Amino acid sequence: MVYTMKIKPTKHERVYLSYLNNQKNILTENLTPGTRVYGEQLVTSENKEYRIWDPYRSKLAAALLLSENEIPPLIWKHVLYLGAASGTTVSHLSDIIKNDGYIYAVEFSPRSGRNLVKLAEERQNIVPIIDDARKPENYVGIVPIVDLIYQDVAQPDQTHILARNCQTFLKNGGYFILAVKTQSIDVTKTPKTVINEQVEILKNEYDLKILHIIDISTYQKAHSIIIGTNA
Template sequence: GRKVTVEPHRHEGVFICRGKEDALVTKNMVVGDSVYGEKRISVEEGELKIEYRAWNPFRSKLAAAILGGVDQIHIKPGAKVMYLGAASGTTVSHVSDIVGPEGLVYAVEFSHRSGRDLLNVAKKRTNIIPIIEDARHPHKYRMLVGMVDVIFADVAQPDQTRIVALNAHNFLKNGGHFVISIKANCIDSTAPPEVVFASEVKKMSAENMKPQEQLTLEPYERDHAVVVGIYSYRKN
């Protein structure tokens, strides 16, 4: 077979595996371990064998945004990330790979069923701090969480922007960033998606969250958009 090569993506900590078909990959923090049945690829770099994990954009909004050409994800090696709507930890595991041993992922998930899977992922990945709580009540986990550089949110709730804002006011540093995945029909199934996205962006602006970029997730997800921006407030 053809020799597989892996090269860095322009987003630090993300890679592209060049083979018969190109694939988005992250460097596996727990070598020999797949989290959700994803393919692992070993590449020899000099004396070292480095293992990468395939990152499927049909199963991850963040991967879809990266392949869709998002300009910035702000999630990079050493970053402290709060992940709202962590579910079973599929995307969280790739964020854990990206931020690496120097970074942290505070993974918040309300569902106890998904939470069980998330706890298992976190057992092997020491940089994931699983929090099985409702993201609407950040005061319940304020003792567990330090200030973060980035909030990533995929909570698919009608009041998602308010939920992100509450967490930003508590944990996001001034000048930190947010990446929000918006599913239009979760917020308003009667309005056209573009109208829903515009209305959410307006809500963000009212919370010191300044959107800098918006893109849809076609062809991976229908009627989804990702909004990336900066959180900044004037210090009195």
């Protein structure tokens, strides 16, 4: 079923807001109308089709719903996405970026990678890269200098993976958005302690600046989003 509803703009260009059953939803305009990517709800408004962006499936949606003003701009010429899985969040970025740029989506699981490649066949702004984000040198010839790096890999060394990709690909003054699964790093410490330690690593070992930290545990257990820059 496709609902018809009122859609409002948000601070973020091409990210929209609606209310369904008193629940606040964010949406993106569907780049491939009539097609769902992960079973998401489709809605129409004034002859345009939108996809509800599920905060329980996408950490970026959770961060936007909880703290929209702290998220950097999302429309860029070149975005590097590490830990793309089957493309749930990538697909919404693809809706947002439209034909203004490319999302270089890195995923090392062959199974998820197959779904990602299929998604990229339908969406021309996604460049799928089936490789290990620990080895940025492997995709140096494919990925250009980028404006934004988004990472969601849920690995113990996730902070170092992000930092090495920033060193290799992030333009001077570019942004990063790091989804941290604290339990992947250390289950014996509180999420707050783990986040503080990762922030210190980013600042002291890699000279990166932290702009915001968003606790998204309302939607994603023991997760936070760290936003920063190399400027």
